[in-house]
Amino acid sequence: QSNGKVYESQYSGLGNGMPQQQQQQYAAAEAAQQRRQQRLQWQQWQQCRNTLLHCVSVLDQQHSFQLLDCKHLAMLVWSLAAAGGQVDTDQQQQQQSPIVHNPSSNRRPRTSSGFSVPQQCVQQIVSASRDKLAAGDSQSQALLLRGLINLGAQPSWQWLLRFYEATEPQLDRSSAKDLSMMAGALAQLKLRPLGSWLARFLQASKALAESQGFDAECLVTVVAAVAGPSWGLVGAAVTAAGSVQKAAQQQGQQMEAIAPGWQAAMQQQLLLLLPKLSLLQVSAMLRASAALQWSLSSPACVCSMLSRALQITQHHSGTARPQQQQQQQQVVEA
Secondary structure (H helix, E strand, O other): OOOOOOOOOOOOOOOOOOOHHHHHHHHHHHHHHHHHHHHHHHHHHHHHHHHHHHHHHHHHHOOOHHHOOHHHHHHHHHHHHHOOEEEOOOOOOOOOOOEEEOOOOOOOOOOOOOEEEOHHHHHHHHHHHHOOHHHOOHHHHHHHHHHHHHOOEEEOHHHHHHHHHHHHHHHHHOOHHHHHHHHHHHHHHOOOOOHHHHHHHHHHHHHHHHOOOOOHHHHHHHHHHHOOHHHOOOOOOHHHHOOHHHHHHHHHHHHHHHOOOHHHHHHHHHHHHHHHOOHHHHHHHHHHHHHOOHHHHOHHHHHHHHHHHHHHHHHOOOOOOHHHHHHHHHHHHO
C-alpha cells in the first residue's frame, strides 16, 4: 500500500454507457468494496504495528538509539510512518525538544486505523540521528527526513542545519528519488533551504534532467517544490516590476544566476516524460509552470501539457469516475 498499489475493483468499467442513476449505483458499490478492502489491509497491518512499537519501546528502554547508524534510524522512522504512525502530540512537550509539532504541515489525519508513536521515542530518534547524518548516504538522509515529516514531526532548525551540511556534498551523487524526497519534505515544511544547498540542489537536479534520469513522479515533485513560494525563487511582484513580462524576466534572470539552464533542462525532460504523466501530475505541473512563468518563457511546453490533459480527458469522456472528474476539475483550475 505504501508503494502506491491501486486496488482495481470488479465493478471497473461496468458503468460505460449506462444511465446516470445506474452509474451512480455502480460507483457506490465500487466505493463500498474499496472501503472493505482498505479495512482488511489495515487489519493485516496491525501485527506489523505492534511489532514496530515493541521494537521502539525496547530500544528506548535500553537507550540504544545512539547505537544505530543513519541507515537503520531512517529505516525505523520510515517503517513507523509507512505503517500509519503519527507522533503523539498530546503528551507534554519539552521547551527544548528536538522536534516540535507543526500544525500547519500537511500531515495525514489521525484515523482509527492509525496509531500513536510516543513523542519521547521520536525525540530520542531525532537526537540520535543528528550526529549520524554526516556518515549516512543520501538515500538514508532523504528517508530519514521524509519519514519524520510523514510522522507529523518538524525537526528543529539545529537538526535541519546539520541536515543541510551533511547532504550538500552528496547532492551531485544523489538519485532522482532521493532529490525528490528531500524537495518534497522541505516544501511541506514551508521552509526555504540554505542558499548554498539550494544552488547545489538545482545543479544536481539539472544534471539528472540532462541525462534523462528522472521519472515522472520525481520530476513533478522537484519542479513543484522549486516553484513553491517558500523556496523564494518565484513570485516577483508585478507591481514592483511594472508588468507581468518584466516580472517574468526578472524571475528568469534570478533562476539563471543560481542555476544556469535549469528551467530548460526541466522543460526538455518534461516533454520526454509527458506521455507518462497522469492527469493529477499534469495539474501539478501546470500550477508549477504558472509560478515559474513558463507561459511566457516557454509557451510550447505549456501547450504540450494542455494537449496531454485534453488527451486524457477525451479518453475518459463519458466514463470518468468521481475521482477522475475531480482531477479534471483541478486541471481546469490550474
